[in-house]
Amino acid sequence: MNSLGGIRSWPAIWRSTTATMTTAESVRKVPQVLTVAGSDSGAGAGIQADLKVCAARGVYCASVITAVTAQNTKGVQSVHLLPPEFVSEQLKSVLSDFEFDVVKTGMLPSPEIVEVLLQNLSDFPIRALVVDPVMVSTSGHVLAGSSILSIFRERLLPIADIITPNVKEASALLGGVGIETVEEMRSAAKLLHEMGPRFVLVKGGDLPDSSESVDVFFDGKEFHELRSPRITTRNTHGTGCTLASCIAAELAKGSSMLSAVKVAKCFVDNALDYSKDIVIGSGKQGPFDHFFSLKKDPQSSRCSGFNPDDLFLYAVTDSRMNKKWNRSVVDAVKAAIEGGATIVQLREKEAETREFLQEAKSCVDVCRSHGVCLLINDRVDIALACDADGVHVGQSDMPVDLVRSLLGPDKIIGVSCKTPEQAHQAWRDGADYIGSGGVFPTNTKANNRTIGLDGLKEVCEASKLPVVAIGGIGISNAESVMRIDASNLKGVAVVSALFDQECVLTAAKKLHTTLEESKREI
């Protein structure tokens, strides 16, 4: 719905139960999704799955129910459509009250219900729309017949930011074309894109005889094939709803579309893998556990792909400081992570290439073993050579679009932005996040222009990407940074506050606590 195909604007504020609470102290920003879908009495799919995914991903989810199904692990026994007028009542109720970041649609069982959805979306403009064109349940029951095809094609798809059909749904939307190979999935994605959605994800889970689950993502220019090993399990009920809701949740948190899709695919794979042996119900197709991450070792299910929340406490190294305090970069990185750093950047301006590469390789090992991403400052060559998770570049370093073409779609790219224009460009070029500063004066980077808290806020408001603040930030002023009213400001990046200190571990712990406290107070 955005001309650039992403989330329109920020932020959404979740007003707590007392509607009169309006001061900065009494509101807490929470990303919000609205799901418009059918109820599954077995709770593996539909509204129930959507609510679970969003809760698991830390996103608030409201629900508008379009139909109630009598359904279990054996199949769908019966479907009761809600009157379109009542679907409309629900939509008006929540859309007039909440500020949703993303609306996600699932089962839309009649043209009349699609009509009331479209009417309400035009009365209450939303920021992004994820359309999962649910037509047939995993057990084979028709949930939306061919009567909805024309309104989907002509009116819903053109306003969608992303559509997520499986091959059967893609085929139905395209008038019954056969889709049996990845090549045919690509052609289908291209044809569906011509119907108007900004992005298309054709899910290949149903393709026959494949050891891999292959999904095809198309952004209008490029295709990405997202592959993962197929997990053999009976517990696949609700995978489509889960994937689409997870995309919506990640978008609501500020991810770019490709990142959101990758995280969602990884989330589904991890959930299926964790739940492959559980037995719920006696039928052929069981539900899986959306809350696996609460129960298993988080590092064993770490998703590839960028999680904007990782920007919370961003540790940026400095060779001079570590030399001054007589410690190696690897020891400094280890201590920062043990103290709570959530992402690390090696910014070793004085290191020789060979020495830098050696250090970078050791730091990659340390970071991987802790499930923390490691980025390299400026040096794309070093990042490639040590297989780092990504690169951070500035306005006079290698351009982001070129970095992206060298690193590929899977690596994280951050870019420094001091102005709204630079933030727009970062998004167009395919960056994953922006670093914005100097928020305060700093001695770490020579001749750095200070933009202040107001400049940071301006950049956050203009940015469709998550933002990390940088420059002169430490324990004494971190709270003032986190308090600017911008939901895409995800954290602070610091150099001297961690590395120009006697004990990196203690400094990191204290700063982490300060950030946690200021998050709670916002």
Ligand SMILES: Cc1ncc(COP(=O)(O)OP(=O)(O)O)c(N)n1
């Ligand atoms: C998270 C983060 N934000 C900004 C910068 C600055 O990058 P750049 O402008 O390229 O300056 P140098 O760090 O290369 O001096 C950063 N490194 N990290």
Ligand SMILES: Cc1nc(C(=O)O)sc1CCOP(=O)(O)O
């Ligand atoms: C590396 C860097 N980039 C900045 C920017 O404004 O883009 S400020 C900065 C230095 C940050 O160091 P400290 O936390 O010690 O102030």
Ligand SMILES: [Mg+2]
């Ligand atoms: Mg640089």
